[in-house]
Amino acid sequence: MKDLKIAIIGCGNLGLSIVNGLLDTTGFKAQSLSVTKRHPESLFHLEPLGVTVTSDNISASKDADLIVLGVKPYNVPHILKEISPVLSPDKQTIISLATGVTLEDMYKHLPAEMAVFRAMPNIAADIQESITCICGKNGDASVEASIKELFNSIGISIVIEEHLMEAATVLGACGIAYVLRFMRAMTQGGIQIGFDAHTANTIVNQTVKGAAELIIKKGIHPEAAIDKVTTPKGCTIVGLNEMEHHGFSAAMVKGVLASYEKIEK
Ligand SMILES: NC(=O)C1=CN([C@@H]2O[C@H](COP(=O)(O)OP(=O)(O)OC[C@H]3O[C@@H](n4cnc5c(N)ncnc54)[C@H](OP(=O)(O)O)[C@@H]3O)[C@@H](O)[C@H]2O)C=CC1
């Protein structure tokens, strides 16, 4: 990956998170990265670091080994039509981040032999803590290894079947927003019981981080850890049961399903 040239076409919120994560990766050369936007001013701070910033999708794509599409889903066909005349299908790989745009959709605008992947990271790429789900077609082992290396440098990645990409979008990419909304609500509760917002936030942030790390490092089910907190007749179980009376778990499951149904498949 370190010798590969990468272009991010449409470097907005997600694209910039990926750029930030890559630039913090040991050994990653900023000079190997090109980023595009129609209005690139908001990316000019990357230029002194060595990143090429341009509004020219063609020049960015022409020389790249990995072409990452960071545009909105409805812009993907237009971008593929724009760059396809300069693509070298035997040498280059397309990686789309776009929600709900299938490999089949993309092949309508690309040579059948081209290596094309979908990847679904989240904005924690910014601090190298993304989960990225990947699927693809026509990539040989070395191409797939390069893509995994790219996304492993900004978190962890797993290869999944394409029919699960929308579910991956909801759980991993939308999921970070669900967790953040949970954190906001918990902070609001903390303020109501006496803390100033900053202190409440500090306590909530570390509590959420501790909960996630505990489950990851110990490899246990969340409910097994909950059992260690809920003292019989204690205050935790009373709070949890009150939350469930108000539909906490049901609201989360229904939210996940609503997001999933919103994605056009
Ligand atoms: N945000 C997230 O957390 C996640 C997003 N995704 C997917 O990633 C994609 C990007 O999402 P997000 O980053 O939020 O969206 P943004 O709108 O922030 O980024 C898209 C960028 O594309 C640029 N753009 C639009 N048209 C063109 C063009 N013709 N040429 C070059 N650049 C162009 C826009 O900039 P300008 O107007 O200056 O051109 C914009 O900055 C979407 O497909 C989304 O489904 C997937 C997972 C998570």
Ligand SMILES: O=C(O)[C@@H]1CCC=N1
């Ligand atoms: O909300 C969206 O549509 C995009 C896809 C996942 C995260 N953001």
